[in-house]
Amino acid sequence: MASGVFDDILIQHLWSTEEFRNIFNDHNRLQKWYDFEAAFALEQGELGIIPKEAAADIAANCKISKIDVNAVAAEIRRIKHPLVPAVKAVQQLCKGDHGEYIHFGPTTQDVLDTAVMLQIKDAHALYLRDIKAIGNALVKLCEQHRDTPMVGRSHGVQALPITFGHKAAVWLSEMGRHYERMRQLEPRMFVGGMVGAVGTQASFGPKAKALEQGVMKRLGLGVADINWQPARDRFAEYVNVLGLISATLAKIANEIIILEHTEIGELYEPFSAGKVGSSTMPHKRNPSSCEAVVGASRAVRYNVAYMLESMLIEHERDGSAWRGEWKALPESCLITGGMLSIMKYVLSDLHVDVAGMRRNLDSLGGFLLSERVMFALSEKVGKQTAHDLVYEASMHGIENGISFEDALLQNPQVKKAMTLAEVKAVLDPTTYVGRAPEIVDEVLQQQRAAGWLN
Known part of the structure; x- marks a missing residue:
């Protein structure tokens, strides 16, 4: 019976894929142990540390297909050691005394x-x-x-227009x-x-460095x-x-x-x-x-x-x-x-x-463009004054349920400084995305x- 999210056939697709489960499973883990043991034995054989015939026999039997994985697992539970049963399983498959040379030096x-x-x-x-x-x-x-306008949000609420291409570029x-x-x-x-x-490599003898280099080369590490x-x-x-x-x-x-x-x-x-x-x-x-x-x-x-x-x-x-x-x-x-x-x-x-x-760009009734209006107005009345005027118009519009355009035009100072056409132009959200398209290109x-x- 499955006991976790990786081996439960009903939900495992939500937590992993078959490709990755084929890498991280009992059989492949054991095979990787044997890949080390095979490479280690073969390199020891090349260096004359163990007989070449024994090395070849060990490598030939370091195959998961030849091993009873359940028997190895049962023995691991019995003796409370994670590796020795796996080593002995290969030893038993080797001819004569060849199996005596497996795991000849390394630690678990x-x-x-x-x-x-x-x-x-x-x-x-x-x-x-x-x-x-x-x-x-x-x-x-x-x-x-790249040019698809959408609402940019800060602190969870609408802030200024961006493009979706800009969001995807982030x-x-x-x-x-x-x-x-x-x-x-x-x-x-x-x-x-x-x-x-x-950590001293004492068990590997005088050829330890050459042995290590050869083993890792065989393993691609x-x-x-x-x-x-x-x-x-x-x-x-x-x-x-x-x-x-x-x-x-x-x-x-x-x-x-x-x-x-x-x-x-x-x-x-x-x-x-x-x-x-x-x-x-x-x-x-x-x-x-x-x-x-x-x-x-x-x-x-x-x-x-x-x-x-x-x-x-x-x-x-x-x-x-x-x-x-x-x-x-x-x-x-x-x-x-x-x-x-x-x-x-x-x-x-x-x-x-x-x-x-596009629909959501209009959902605030134009208030999304308050920054743009402020900077356009600042060219005529100064930045700080523009900020105060836009703030007053914004609060007036929001509190009375009227559009930003109407709120601006109801303010005498704003109406004096900006024409209706200018107000409508700066309240078009699709034309206030800054350098978003160019940033996407970059x-x-x-x-x-x-x-x-x-």
Whole structure:
């Protein structure tokens, strides 16, 4: 029976994807352990540390397809050790005494840390792919809605006009920085561990350095400068960046939810045929995909704190802190993968209600343009005086339920300073979006030049 959100077939699609579950599952974790053991044995064979025949036999049997995973798991529970049963399972498959040479020197954490790094590296490639896909979806929205006017809001209420392309460009720029962060951390992050019990490599003999370099080359990982079993900043940094990505995705999703409110009606997540919003209200078209992203992101952000706590290591190794990573790392990776997949779907087919955006620009009766009116008036009466006059007209109009145009023209000083045509011109919200279209162009140029969208 399923016991969690990742293996519950009814809801797992809201928390992860099959691609990421294929990376972070029991079988692949065990296979990554064996990938380390195989590479380690083969390199020891090349260096003459163990017989080549034994190395080849060990590598040939380090295959999950040959192992009874349930039996290994049962033995792990019995002896209370995470790796020894897996090692012995391969030993039993080897010919003669070849199995005696498996795991000839490393400590358990060497194997498990390196295996997790290999899993994350596989996931990392998918993250980059999906961030790029989201970036390209945002590029299309920027291009299509470069000049589409909409209400800009501050503190939850209408402020001044912007364009939807400008809003999408903010999202694009943010995702571009996340892509950059992911690429920048790669040389720091993707290293293996082969240091022995306390980090001195004493168990590997005089060829330890060459052995480590060879093993990591086989695994496609870099060589760490020193033991990182008591230095967990790499994993903590990675989850921190996943936390940043998840926060951005949740921010975008939450914005879509808000702008999909019936009273606003400017954006809508894709609605596929047969999608049901409510079991009792057939008319409902809920932003359920975006809601899933907002909810899932909270778990990643809490795991950021958990990973920072797991940096507190005692002495050269600490099992209690290490075990915290076993939960927070794969969980964060799975959830982030799921969020990226959902937002790729949402943003690639986002419905933009241009008419709804235009309608909302007029919903304040013109008061949205108070700043513009003030600056136009200041050319004739001075800025401070203009501010006072526009403030008086605004309060008069709002309190008496009349339009901003009427409120302005009822003020003798304003009417003396501005003609009716001038007032009407400055109250057109579609012509007061500042440099928004040009800013969109600049962001698109910068992001394309960065190369990550190719």
